[in-house]
Amino acid sequence: MRSPSRRRFLTGASATAAAAAMSLLDSGYASAASRDRALAATAARAVRVEGTTLEQAAAATGTGGYRRLAAGPGWPVVVRTELAAAGAARDTARTGVASFVQFTDLHLADTESPVRFEYLARYIDSAYRPQEALTVRGASSLVERVNSLAGGPWTGLPFSLVMATGDNTDNHEQVELDWYLSVMSGGRITPNTGDLTRYEGVQNSGSAAYWNPESPYQDTYKKAGFPQVPGFLGAAGAAFTAPGLRTPWYTTVGNHDDSIEGTLPDLGLLSSLYTGGGKIEGVDDATAARLADAVQHDPAAAVTLLLGLLTGGAPVREITPDARRAPFTPKQFAQAHLDPARTGPGPFGHGFTAAAAASGKLYYTFKIADGVLGVSLDTTNRAGWADGSIGTAQLGWLESVLQSYSTHWYDTDGNVVRRGSQDQLIVLFSHHTSTTMGNTLPDPYNLFEGRHTGAELVALAQRYPNVVAWVNGHTHANQITAHGHAVPERAFWEINTASHVDFPQHARLIELADNGDGTLSLFTTLVESAAPYATDFGSTSEPNLAALYRELSFNDIYATPAAKLGAAPDHNTELLLPKPF
Numbered sequence: 001m002r003s004p005s006r007r008r009f010l011t012g013a014s015a016t017a018a019a020a021a022m023s024l025l026d027s028g029y030a031s032a033a034s035r036d037r038a039l040a041a042t043a044a045r046a047v048r049v050e051g052t053t054l055e056q057a058a059a060a061t062g063t064g065g066y067r068r069l070a071a072g073p074g075w076p077v078v079v080r081t082e083l084a085a086a087g088a089a090r091d092t093a094r095t096g097v098a099s100f101v102q103f104t105d106l107h108l109a110d111t112e113s114p115v116r117f118e119y120l121a122r123y124i125d126s127a128y129r130p131q132e133a134l135t136v137r138g139a140s141s142l143v144e145r146v147n148s149l150a151g152g153p154w155t156g157l158p159f160s161l162v163m164a165t166g167d168n169t170d171n172h173e174q175v176e177l178d179w180y181l182s183v184m185s186g187g188r189i190t191p192n193t194g195d196l197t198r199y200e201g202v203q204n205s206g207s208a209a210y211w212n213p214e215s216p217y218q219d220t221y222k223k224a225g226f227p228q229v230p231g232f233l234g235a236a237g238a239a240f241t242a243p244g245l246r247t248p249w250y251t252t253v254g255n256h257d258d259s260i261e262g263t264l265p266d267l268g269l270l271s272s273l274y275t276g277g278g279k280i281e282g283v284d285d286a287t288a289a290r291l292a293d294a295v296q297h298d299p300a301a302a303v304t305l306l307l308g309l310l311t312g313g314a315p316v317r318e319i320t321p322d323a324r325r326a327p328f329t330p331k332q333f334a335q336a337h338l339d340p341a342r343t344g345p346g347p348f349g350h351g352f353t354a355a356a357a358a359s360g361k362l363y364y365t366f367k368i369a370d371g372v373l374g375v376s377l378d379t380t381n382r383a384g385w386a387d388g389s390i391g392t393a394q395l396g397w398l399e400s401v402l403q404s405y406s407t408h409w410y411d412t413d414g415n416v417v418r419r420g421s422q423d424q425l426i427v428l429f430s431h432h433t434s435t436t437m438g439n440t441l442p443d444p445y446n447l448f449e450g451r452h453t454g455a456e457l458v459a460l461a462q463r464y465p466n467v468v469a470w471v472n473g474h475t476h477a478n479q480i481t482a483h484g485h486a487v488p489e490r491a492f493w494e495i496n497t498a499s500h501v502d503f504p505q506h507a508r509l510i511e512l513a514d515n516g517d518g519t520l521s522l523f524t525t526l527v528e529s530a531a532p533y534a535t536d537f538g539s540t541s542e543p544n545l546a547a548l549y550r551e552l553s554f555n556d557i558y559a560t561p562a563a564k565l566g567a568a569p570d571h572n573t574e575l576l577l578p579k580p581f
Contacts, residue, residue: 029568038076042572045091047156049074051149052509053526054572058533058550066225066555069533075526077572082482083491084519084576093516096155097425098369101146101162101247102508104431104473105499106139107132107256108179109170112193112201113325114279114310115270116171117261118210121558123292127261129559130211130221131552133203133236135170135501136191137542138549139183140242141529142500142507147246148530152511154523154574159247159509160369163376165473166254166431167499171261173274175324177336185344186244192237194320199233205281205317224557227537229548235540244344250351250376251337253362254431254474255388258330258380264299265384265444266327269307274325278316280309287314299384330360351376363394365401372512373405373424379432381451383441388432388474389451391443395460402426402464407581410463410490423581425512425520428470433496434458434481436474458483462490465580469522470494471510476502478566480524480573493522493575503553503561505529514579522575 029035042054049055052074059072079086087093109132118128131138151158164184169176175193182189194200202210211221213232222228256262260270283291287309294302310316328336334352336342342350349356351364362378375398379388390398403409407420437454461467462484469492470483476499484491497508504526511523531546554561 032073035073035076039074042074042076045077046153048150048153051145051527052153052572053528054153057526058504058528058554060554066227068535069551069554071533075568075571077523077574078569079574079576080480080482080569081576082485083488083493084578086574086576087515087517087519090515090517090519090521094155094521095514095516096152096157096511097514097520098372098512099152099155099157099159100368100510101159102471102495102497102510103142103162103164103500104497104507105167105254105476105501106164106180106183107135107167107170107499107501108139108176108183109135110173110176110193110325111203112199112279112319113171113173113274114276114319115260115274115306117291117295118202119280119282119288120292120295121209123288124295125558125560128202128210129501129553129556130226131549131556132170132501133199133201133233134545134549134552136179136183136189137236137240137545138505138529138531139500140240141531141546141549142505143183143245144243144530145527146507147243149509149527152509152523153525155511155513157511162245162247162249163252163374163429163471164249165252165429165471165497167256167262167473168251168254169257172257172259172266172327173325174328174332175322177328177333178324181336181339181342182244183242184245184249184350185342186242188239188241190237190239193322193325196237199237200279200317200319202281203233207282209282221557224555226555229537229540231540235545240542246345248346249344250366250374252376252429252431253330253333253378253380255380255386257333258382259384260303260327261295263295263384263386264302264306265382267303267444269303271326273307273310274327275321275323277319277321278310279319280314281317283309283314330362331357334360334362361394363397368427369512371424373426375401375426375428377428377430379430379437381439381441382443382445383439385439385441387436387439389437389440389453390457391446392450392452395452395456399460402460402467406464406466409465412463423466425580426464426467428461428467430470430472432474433472434470434483434494461492462487465489467492468512468520468577468580469510472496473499477564478504478506478526478570480570480575482575488578489580491577493577495522495524497526498564498566500529501553502559502564503550503556504565505550505553518579520577520579522577524573524575526571
């Protein structure tokens with residue numbers, strides 16, 4: 001989930017933010033000629049660049065208002081040497097070790113759900129997005145992109161896996177989870193709920209607060225240049241066949257997979273409202289402000305306010321009830337992955353086991369490649385709020401895993417401990433980042449267990465030299481951080497990738513290579529979906545819907561694309577670090 005924002009919207013802000021985002025694409029290059037030279041050097045070093053942002057990336061056309069997208073120049077690789085120097089001969093000596101893909105923050109959304117807060121969009125920018133009816137199709141287009149790639153652009157190694165690092169669903173509904181599993185494994189999907197013959201969400205409400213795509217009504221979005229697209233809602237909810245990944249895939253849990261709209265604790269109080277027949281499409285300004293404040297600062301009060309609104313405190317639209325909207329528990333989340341019909345390219349359970357389904361413990365280890373171990377963590381806090389933390393039991397489990405795969409490490413006083421029997425390089429995966437794990441509210445399901453912050457997790461990882469990376473999402477932004485400048489042998493890289501619901505809608509290819517000179521390189525390459533850049537407002541074809549998903553996200557009047565895009569050192573990179581053994 002995007003971090004909540006209290007800012008109020010001014011209609012002209014969209015174009016300004018979009019223009020700022022596009023200006024970032026050339027940051028670090030004095031001219032187009034210098035960028036082109038950097039691109040040529042990148043292409044000469046890489047095995048291939050096709051199908052990635054090393055080759056081309058979305059760029060805005062026109063000025064002001066609603067802007068269209070087109071293919072723009074690629075983004076050259078940026079070599080980052082904060083943790084180790086770059087040897088001159090490394091390209092010729094390099095040996096590929098691992099190659100995998102990260103998806104994150106797909107937010108597959110049941111936009112007709114009664115338990116959504118679209119009317120809070122001016123206070124919390126993730127409450128409503130004009131493109132959100134297309135999340136399932138957008139995710140399927142991303143799968144198509146990965147399926148089209150032969151392997152990593154730097155090592156040439158085929159991808160061993162795809163890891164989705166949380167917020168796979170938007171509102172932890174069983175129907176959203178079903179869509180996610182079908183997108184990943186393949187199958188027939190109807191991204192619609194309630195009455196499957198019509199749309200029953202806010203985008204045909206006639207309210208000026210939302211984009212009404214099929215109507216000529218001049219809502220706030222159309223006044224900002226958004227188009228009228230005849231047949232849009234019917235096409236968005238129509239059945240289609242998702243190809244599914246050809247690569248084994250795993251799942252990490254995020255806060256939107258665990259709580260109401262990723263923010264409010266799910267204590268079973270709203271289950272009947274999820275599946276019921278009433279949907280709030282708008283409230284007065286004072287009520288909206290009060291609820292938005294509670295969502296951000298007092299989850300328990302927010303639940304009480306929402307219950308009051310849905311039981312007579314606000315106008316409620318009658319919609320078709322649907323039992324598939326029921327929220328799932330952590331145990332049910334794991335169990336759904338164990339359905340043999342969802343195995344796809346494997347592995348069975350996609351990281352989760354029968355023990356996870358019985359206990360609800362959603363953390364595990366898995367093999368990335370020979371000599372490389374993946375560790376998937378659960379950083380959600382069932383007490384609510386968007387940000388996370390980690391429980392004492394899980395933190396202890398993580399340390400035992402690190403010790404099992406290390407021949408030496410540092411104790412808390414900085415002394416070297418030597419007693420392990422094997423060394424493997426380790427990559428951590430979580431939904432939350434090191435800076436968004438400050439939510440240490442007691443877990444209502446484990447009230448006497450301590451909660452631990454991102455800073456504590458960083459400190460633990462730095463005691464184990466074979467931890468080379470921590471890969472995560474949550475912020476919906478591209479940002480790569482070096483940890484351990486002062487003590488290089490205890491260093492690792494934190495790789496945070498933008499979401500696939502907000503622009504720039506990226507996934508990331510990650511490759512690990514041994515440079516043969518005592519250093520490792522982590523290559524991070526961003527990819528977009530397989531959707532074309534050009535859109536046609538008169539078409540509802542599958543490719544055009546996927547293209548509209550990207551273009552609408554760029555123009556979202558509440559979005560901040562400049563903040564999400566990141567800068568060149570957060571895009572396509574080579575991250576150097578010392579080889580730990």
